[in-house]
Amino acid sequence: MKQKIALCLLTSLIFFNTLIAQDTVSVAGFGYKPDSRINAVPFVQKAIAACKKNGTKVLVFPKGRYDFWPQYVAEKLYYESNTDVIPFRRCPNLFEGVNNLMVDCSGSEFIFHDRMQPFTIDNCNNITIRNVSIDWDIPLTAQAQIMVVTNEYIDIAINATESPFIIEKGKLVFVGEGWKSEWWGVMEFDKVTKLVAPGTGDEGCLGGGYDGYTAAILHDGLVRLNYNFKRKPAVGNYLVLRHSARDHAGTFITGSKNVTIENMNMYHNAGLGILSQYSENLTFRKVSVVPNPAKDRILSGHDDGLHFSNCKGQITVDSCRFAALMDDPVNVHGTSVQIIEKLGDKKLLCKLMHEQSIGFTWANAGEKVGFIENEAMNTFATGIVESWKARDSVLFEISFKEALPAALAAGDALENLTWVPDVLIKNSFFGSNRARGILMSTPGKVVIENNVFESSGSAILIPGDANGWFESGAVKDVTIRNNTFNDPCLTSMYQFFEGIISIDPEIPKMDIAKPFHRNIRIEGNTFNPFDYPVLYAKSTEGLYFNNNIIRRSNRFTPFHKRQFMITLEACKKIEIAGNKLEGDVLGKNIRLVGTPVSSVKLGEKQGIVIAGKQ
CATH class of the missing domain: 2.40.30 (Elongation Factor Tu (Ef-tu); domain 3)
Structure with missing residues (x-):
């Protein structure tokens, strides 16, 4: 009897191990030896192909150094948002049409040579990449x-x-x-x-x-x-x-759903760090875009850290770190397009305006589109798409199910209101980068909480324009709470650095009756300013600045031209209450520009006064 039981257990164990082997593929099984310095590309390509063919659930890279050279890489035409247009992107780790896969790199170091895109996730569903460091021996800056x-x-x-x-x-x-x-x-x-x-x-x-x-x-x-x-x-x-261009992302996610990146060190790349576009439900946990501490480098990544263009669903950024970037750690936006000509009562000819945001399939049948007037940038009506057809990489025709608004004219803009995400950014560190910490342009629900900011420009910028970069997304529901804004914020001059938090859409002709942004709550934060400007807001309805601590720092010499703690331009329904000022805070005042005093509810016992009106 005991022998029969043992035999049964052994058979079960063999079956179980066989099942595990079928569900797991190792790059080592295709002959690659980590730390050999030979080109890993052909071995990885075989491993990915096997995963795709067999429906494998886990792809393992045994821990070590993997070198990726341009020879044998897949080359694909991708129009990548906010990135230079080039004929082909080099994709050494291309996951295309792969579903339900965990890519575990086991803490390995991926070293790239020449210009390429370390990871590409194209038309995938339920995919995770984890436990990897990305770098170059010869950096591109x-x-x-x-x-x-x-x-x-x-x-x-x-x-x-x-x-x-x-x-x-x-x-x-x-x-x-x-x-x-x-x-x-x-x-x-x-x-x-x-x-x-x-x-x-x-x-x-x-x-x-x-x-x-x-x-x-x-x-x-x-x-x-x-x-x-x-x-x-x-x-x-x-x-x-x-000395280099912005031509490949560190990781490119396109047309995909339910993607998770965790425990990734993006030490260097050839452009934007992780670029996600036209994708849904994205999670980034313990992603560090910082200089490689082992190499005594000053610059990390390259340009933005995490860049989201025309995404939807839920975006979560949790416990991430950013430092020494040439642009913004997190940037979330859509892409607005300009109307060139009315082709009928339901049809428009439109243009993708910015040279780094072309070639997109901008809309699909059934999607909701907003109509934006050019001057006040007010979304005054919406329509449902009947059809979309590209003429080339820049121009397209778009038809709607109902007649177009009579007021819509050439020069106005469109925004796709279907591709807008909710965003949660928490427990993260935004170190000293060129320009800002977070750019946020989405009408979805946004929560920014429990983070530390030390960017050299504005810590948080809520922008919006349909005239320059054409990055759409007037906000409707933003909560900024329990964050710490340290004194490196606002230490240098950049575009849009009007305050530590800067709500600054580019509106050709502001109209207080047509606010661009709405419902922004800034509550329970700690600010450590060395200079005057803490908050700047333009064309906003429903702005709440409550229960924050503002503590003066003397670390740097004040220099900002805006000598007011809070500036409000063409805003209404404002509440500023329960804030506590510590030390010799500069300004302690509010400047109103095109904003009625009656629109500001100012709490008592804060030591803050309305000091200027224009």
Whole structure:
């Protein structure tokens, strides 16, 4: 009897292990050995194909270093939002039409060579990527330390092993694995704090108009830049030397649903960090877009950290970290288009306006579209799509089930109200980046809570425009609560840096009767400003700034032109109550511009007064 029981148990165990083996595929099973430095691309392609064919549930990368070279990569035409248009994207890890798959990288280090897109998730459902670090041996942006500063020249030290360079026609040119590109942009970071150097901002540490410089190699990676630079950087500080384009995302998610990225270190990439477009239900947990601490680098990722364009469902960003980016850690928006011509009482010819937002299938039958007047940017009516047809990558025809509004005219804009997400951002750290911390443009429900902000520009920007970037999404329900805004916020000059929280849509002609944004609650937060502006709001109805702590910092010297703590332009239904001011807070005042005093409910015992009206 005991032998029969043991035999049954053994048979069951064999069956169970066989089941596990069928449900799990390892890249090692296709012959790849981590840490070998050989090209992992063909091995990974075979493993992904096997997963897709067999309906595998788990793809495992045994822990180690994996090197990805351009040879054998899949090349695909993708129109990627806010990214340069190029003929093909290189996709070494392409998941296309894959469903119900967990990709566990086991804490591995993925190292990429030349320009490519580390992960691409195309038309997938229920897919998770976890436990991986992404980096380049030769980064696509260089850095240098400032050694000597004079009125005639600046000497900088470059690690020529990590960032090889040459001097070509007097200009500093970086060369890599299959590419070379000339230096054209710069950021300065403090040598001690590793923050964006206060006061540098978009002017750069060298000031504008330095095209007249000439470069010369002195010795051992020391380069002399001959020029009387407008802005003199500080000796010992670091420069990030941008020389590359924005042509591949670190991870690209398109046409997909229920995607989770967790425990990912995005140390470097060739453009936006993780770009999601036309996708639904996305979760990012413990994603770090920061400099690689093992390599003593200043710059992380590249441009934005997490970028969402025309998504829907629920977006969750939880316990993530961002630092030293060349743009915004989180950006959520739609894409508005301009009306070129009325083709009938139900049909329009429209144009995708921004050069980095073309080629989209902008709408499908049955989707809801808003009609936006150009001047006040008011969404004054909606329609349901009957059909959509592209003429080319820029122009398209769109027909509606009902007659178009009589007031709709060429020059007005459309927004797709079907592709709008709800957003939850919590427990995350937004370090010192060029520009902002969060850009939020969605009419869905938004909660931003329990985060720490140290961006060098505005911590949170709620924008909106149908005239420049054409990024749509007037907000309707935003809660910003229990966050800490530290004093690095607003230390440099950028576009849209009117306050630590800046509600600043680009509206050609504001009309208080037609507010752009609505229902924004800023409650229970702690602000540590060194300067005047804490909150700036434009064209907003229903703004609540309650029960916040505002604690003065003396770490930096005030410089902002806006010497009011709160500024309200063309706003109504405002409540400011229960706030506590600590220390010598600057301003303690509210400026009203085109905003009636009667629209502001100002609580007592705050020490805040209405000091200016225009």
